[in-house]
Amino acid sequence: MKYALFLGCTIPARARNYELSARSVASRLGIEFIDIQDFVCCGFPMKGIDRRAAWLMGAYNLALVENKGLDVCTLCSSCTSALTEVAHSMASEEDHGDMLASLEQMGFQYTGKVKVRHIARILFEQVDREKIRKTFEKDLSGLRVAVHYGCHYFKPSEVYEGFDDPEAPYTIEELVRLTGAQVVDYPGKKRCCGGPVLPVEEKAALTVAKQKLDDIREVGADLICLVCPFCALMYDGNQKGIEAEFEESYNIPVLYLTQLLGVAMGIDRKPLGLNLNVVKTKKLLERFY
Numbered sequence: 001m002k003y004a005l006f007l008g009c010t011i012p013a014r015a016r017n018y019e020l021s022a023r024s025v026a027s028r029l030g031i032e033f034i035d036i037q038d039f040v041c042c043g044f045p046m047k048g049i050d051r052r053a054a055w056l057m058g059a060y061n062l063a064l065v066e067n068k069g070l071d072v073c074t075l076c077s078s079c080t081s082a083l084t085e086v087a088h089s090m091a092s093e094e095d096h097g098d099m100l101a102s103l104e105q106m107g108f109q110y111t112g113k114v115k116v117r118h119i120a121r122i123l124f125e126q127v128d129r130e131k132i133r134k135t136f137e138k139d140l141s142g143l144r145v146a147v148h149y150g151c152h153y154f155k156p157s158e159v160y161e162g163f164d165d166p167e168a169p170y171t172i173e174e175l176v177r178l179t180g181a182q183v184v185d186y187p188g189k190k191r192c193c194g195g196p197v198l199p200v201e202e203k204a205a206l207t208v209a210k211q212k213l214d215d216i217r218e219v220g221a222d223l224i225c226l227v228c229p230f231c232a233l234m235y236d237g238n239q240k241g242i243e244a245e246f247e248e249s250y251n252i253p254v255l256y257l258t259q260l261l262g263v264a265m266g267i268d269r270k271p272l273g274l275n276l277n278v279v280k281t282k283k284l285l286e287r288f289y
Contacts, residue, residue, distance in 0.1 A: 001126060003073035003117070004065045005033035006083065008229075009041050011075055014237070015229035017273025021258035022075055022119055024271045028135045029127055033073065036064055044082035056102055058086035062116075063108035071115040073122055077228035081152035081159075083116045088159040118153065120227045120257055121163055124171045132178055137266030138288050143181040145260070146221035147172050148212070150231045151192050166190075172257060176225055179264040186219045188212055195230040203245075209234040210242050213250050222284060223253045225260050232256065236278045253281045263288055 011019050026033055043057035061083060065072050074080040090096060090112035103110055117125075123132070149172060154164045164171045169190070173183045194208030213235065216224060224235050236254035243249055254277065255263075262272040263285060274281050 001030065001122070002032045002034060002070060003122070004036050004068065004070040006036075006039060006042070006061065006072050006074045006079060006116075008074070008076045008079040009045075010229040010233075015232060017259065017276040018075055018229055018232070018256045020271060020273035020276075021256055021262050021267075024267050025258045025262050025265065026119075028265050028267070029123075029131065031073075031122070031127075034068070034070060036068070038064055042076075042079040042082040043086070044078045047082065052099075054082070055086055055089075056099060058083050059090065059099055059103060059110060060106065060108070062087055062090070062114045063103055063110040066110055066114045067108065071117065074116060074118050075227075076230070077118065077150050077152035078230060080116060080118045081155065084159050085156065087112070087114055087116050118227065120153070120172055120175065123175055123257075123261075125163075129178060132175075132261070136179065136264045138264050139180040140260070140264050140288070141180040141182075143179075143284075144184050144220060144222045145176050145181045145225050146184055146186055146216040146219065146223070147176060147189070148193065148224055148226040148231055148235065149190065150226065150228045151196075153227060172225065172227060175257060176260060179260060181260070184219050184221050186215045186221070188215050193228075193231040193234040195234045198234070205234070206238060206242050206245055209238060210246055210248070213239070213242065213248075213252065216252060217250055221252065223255055223260075223281075225255055225257055227257050239279050251279060253277065253279045253284050255281065 039061055041057055043054035046054035149169045154160050154166050157166050176183055191212055194205035198205040232254055239250055259272050
């Protein structure tokens with residue numbers, strides 16, 4: 001399998017551990033990532049201000065990929081949502097003459113052939129479960145994992161071709177269970193991380209994240225597993241700030257799905273970027289290293 005790897009803006013700046021672990025796990029599974037140097041922002045941050053500009057940014061990225069005969073692997077759920085909406089629209093019967101003309105002015109033609117897939121979806125749909133299991137060197141039994149899906153992993157649901165169920169999500173949990181770890185349910189599992197509100201109302205955003213941390217602590221989970229850098233920013237990057245703001249103590253490590261799978265694969269800590277996690281993971285994972 002070969003995909004153009006779309007990192008977006010947040011991951012290179014604030015989530016290198018996600019990129020490192022994704023590349024490490026993909027390599028073990030025979031997934032080849034192709035880096036496209038001319039990628040720009042997915043357009044998501046522009047959507048609320050200038051929908052046309054946001055759409056055109058996404059279409060430009062897809063045209064770059066189509067020109068190379070590839071599909072796209074995304075890591076960020078917001079990037080996935082933005083690019084999938086554009087790809088879905090372009091593959092429809094809608095009239096996109098104005099947008100296509102703008103692309104042509106930049107030297108591109110786009111016919112709507114590119115598929116956009118989040119890395120978790122690729123692992124769930126495109127890689128055989130037994131193939132994943134065969135890469136594991138360590139049994140993660142005993143780890144109690146709370147999975148956080150976030151909002152854009154499968155929303156807007158109409159553009160994701162029925163992937164997962166927004167009302168009863170299960171795909172990430174099934175991948176976690178392959179490692180032997182126990183998935184623990186908790187109230188508010190489908191709740192937002194609060195990240196979208198952070199730039200305009202920090203206290204409200206931290207309050208939303210705190211509510212989920214409270215629920216996860218209450219059920220005795222050892223760690224949070226997620227698939228989006230914005231969500232990681234709230235639960236990992238801002239966890240100490242939440243503790244200080246609300247006079248609480250959590251110390252709940254936050255691992256990307258690719259980091260957790262990488263631990264089961266026996267990949268060393270540094271290639272998984274575990275040293276870059278804000279909430280330290282060494283004590284939690286010491287029996288595996």
